[in-house]
Amino acid sequence: MMHDRRSFLALAATAAAAPAVAELSPADPLAGKIVVNALGGLGDPNIEGEGDPFTPRVLAEAHASGLTAVNTTLGYVAGPGDPFEKSVRDVAEYDAFLRAHPNDLLKVFTANDIRRARDQGRIGIIYGFQNGAMMGNDVTRVDLFANMGVRIFQLTYNPLNQLGGGSMAPGNPGLTPFGRDVVARLNDRHVMVDLSHSGTQTCLDAARASKAPISINHTGCRALVDLPRNKTDEELRLVASRGGFVGIYFMPFLDPHGHAHAADVVAHIDHAVKICGEDHVGIGTDGSVTQIDDLQKYAAALAKENAERRATGVAAPGEGPDTYPFTVDLRGPDQFRKLARLLGERGHTPRQVEKILGLNFLRFATDIWGA
Structure with a gap:
């Protein structure tokens, strides 16, 4: 379980800076390619305890x-604690982590940094938030976090907040007046507006209110699996029609029974491409690339986390004590290669596969952040 995903399971480790690994072999299908995970993280789910996750x-x-x-x-997602203080501390902490690993890691401000x-x-x-709760009622905090290097700002998590309705907010409320002010300020500061986790009306309202294209960085397609965390064709089509980006996750919500597989990821990507076009779809796995060594032990920790999520009201339909937050057959360091192969077998051209793996996000990032 990763530092970036949820705050309920601790992550990480101790490690000094390691030298950068040699480039991929020229024969590797990903050598020289751009691979961008529009929502994920790096950490070791096999290690508990706080500290530097970059072992x-x-x-x-x-x-x-x-x-x-x-x-x-980074920053506040759900649970106790002051959202603003938590968010400021997280950004400062990650700045220190990145300074400790200059040969391996690079803080992204622009598309050229990718x-x-x-x-x-x-x-x-890429520094991103998954809940706008840290805004309080002060729109100028957008400037503060933009100056600190936050490049992606998801308006809501699953519940309602002061910006709008999350996917679990009763009554499907729309973007609030303060939410509109925040979207306008994010546009002015060239920060991505992300509508993952939002309710349908808030997503549609924000896409229409934004002067810049918006993104849904990690989602699935509700036309295939009717769960609140997945997006309707109306949302997908509107976001793409305005130049935005949609990332498909490797999450249990891709399967109606909560046990998603690689074939489900491919099916949701296919549907998103059909609705959005091949220039607007990518991946946002909501996971890491480090393998879990003991799935049985992990399952016990996951059940505890799920109980805590339900107790705090942030759990969504489709997640449960026995649903892994990843696809069992599409994880670990080979996940992107396997996905590329499966997409090719499904009939996607090599160029289309490159777009899905990273070039579409890079195009979108260039539009929002600049080259």
């Missing part, structure tokens, strides 16, 4: 995976 194993497996950059969730990470054999870390 030698984590860094080695991240390099071996072919990953170029990842949107890593290209630079690829060219230098480093991994770009």
Whole structure:
């Protein structure tokens, strides 16, 4: 379980800076490619305890995976604590982590930083939020976090907040007046507006209110599995029609029974491409690339986490004590290669596969952040 995903399971480890791993072999299908995980993270789910998540194993497996950059969730998501203080502390903490690993990691501010990470054999870390609760009632906090390097701002998590309705908010409320102010401020500061986890009306309202394209960085398609965490065709089509980006996750919500497989990921990508077009779809796995060594032990920790999520009211239909927050047959350092192969077998051209793995996010990032 990763630092960026939820705050209920602790993550991480002790490690000194490790030297960057050699470039992928020229024969590797991902060599020289851009692979962007629009929502994920780096950490070792086999280690409990707080600290630097970038252990030698984590860094080695991240390099071996072919990953170029990842949107890593920082700041307040749910639970106790002051959202603003938690968010400021997290950003400062991650700045220190990245300074400790300059040969391996690169903080991303612009699209060119993603290209630079690829060219230098480093991994770009994109700072993102998954809940706008840290805004309080002060829209100028957008400026503060933008200056700190937060590049992606998800308006809501599953419940209602002061910006709008999450996917579990009763009555499907829309974007609030304060939410509109925040969207406008994010546009002015060239920060991505992410509508993952939002309710349908809030997503539609924000897509229409935003002067810039918006994203849904980790989702599935509700036309295939009717769960609140998945997006309707109306939402997907509107986001794409305005130049936005949609990332498909590797999550249990891709299967009606909560046990998603690689074939489900491919099916949801196919549907998203059909609705959005091949230039607007990518991946946002909501996971890491480090393997879980003992799934039985992990399952026990997951059941505890799920109980805590339900107690705090942030759990969504489709997640439960026996549903892994990943696809069992599409995880670990080889997940992107396997997905590329499966997409090719499904009939996607090599160029389309490159777009899905990272070029579509890079295009969108260029539009929002600049080159």
